[in-house]
Amino acid sequence: MKVENLSDLRLLLRVAETGTLTAAAKALGITPAAASAGLKRLEAQLGARLFERSTRALRATPQGQTLVDYAQRAIDLLEEGEAQLDADRTALVGTLRVAAPSDLTRGVLLPLLDAFLAEHPGLQLALSISDRPADVMRDEVDVAVRYGPLADSRLVARRLADARPLVCAAPAYLARHGVPTHPQDLARHNCLTFHRNGQRHRQWRFGQNGQWISVRVAGDRSADDAALARQWALAGAGITFKSSLDLRHDIASGALVPLLTDWQTEPYPLHALLPSGRFIPARVRALVDYLAGALG
CATH class of the missing domain: 3.40.190.290 (D-Maltodextrin-Binding Protein; domain 2)
Incomplete structure (x- = not known):
């Protein structure tokens, strides 16, 4: 692994959020010089330029934005793990990032999501609704609820309901x-x-x-x-x-x-799409199980 220091990843996220080393350093309680050194160290370890410098602000390069997206997921998972150690081990904590179609969300999913949150008060929901399919591998999404056949074999899918x-x-x-x-x-x-x-x-x-x-x-x-x-x-x-x-x-x-009820139409199943099968946070697994039980 090329990234050797978790604090450098936290610095990366703060710089991306604030756009300046000074503001990032203040938020992290370190000096601007230490922030500058940390960013240079991270770029050297990765062999990539992560930010474009200007007189006013820092802007993430394409490589930098990719690392920012994955770093945010990594930090979130670590914070969830720490929270699990401090909380009741049966409690679910953290943020659920869910993407789903607009009409299905408003008409079907919203009451289910509300009920799930009521059962698990340690959770927060970040909901994105759109009929344009989310890129689960690239976007900050824990689970995408989508209709139709699977288009990406890299994704892990759980069928939630058979529909036509x-x-x-x-x-x-x-x-x-x-x-x-x-x-x-x-x-x-x-x-x-x-x-x-x-x-x-x-x-x-x-x-x-x-x-x-x-x-x-x-x-x-x-x-x-x-x-x-x-x-x-x-x-x-x-x-x-x-x-x-x-x-x-x-x-x-x-x-x-x-x-035309005497005519068939083609299957249009509803799936929950996950970015990886190697590690699925407990909160995500619980939500998918809940939706499958409610819709199946």
Whole structure:
């Protein structure tokens, strides 16, 4: 291991946070000269320039930012370990960094996360919601909750729920425009599309008796936030094609009506993605187990 001093990593994080050696030194209770020496020592050990110097501030280089990201994770894990020694060993402590899709979070995950935090008061939650997939290996994420097949074999995945997309519309829309009875009918309807994994999802697939067809749909509204497609559907603006998990409350209440129920759709499972299988903090493992039990 090239990094020999944990205090140098703490210095690295403070410099990245404050942008100056003077401010970092003050926060750590050391002299600016000691801070400068520590940063130079770290750069020499790694053989890389970690910060670009200017007269006003220090800015992390790409190599420096990579080390900052990993150093923060390392410090967090060490602090969690220290806290576990001082706390009841059955208690969970630390920060959970969770990334999840927007509509699933608002409609399904939020009450589950709130209940989990209530059971474990030593935890804090840092939640990032977006339909753009988080880079679990690069971003500061402990667990990412994502739909669909796995795209990165380096990740550790736990299936949380088996789901399939459903075609749905509000009763008001169907009263005005009629009920589609065959997937091809969707080409004549206003279909509300959104992005999956960064790409607009306009090819909807259906199967029956072992045969599959793909229908290219169109409509007057599209968004990179799937929650908007659901809200538009609830308002009677058109037909949406979303996960059964996202829509189950709307269907149960009658706000949305499932369509083409005699046709199959392709599996769209929900996974918890973890950056590494070598060490999974207890807090992360407990959360994943909790979500699997609640959603499975």
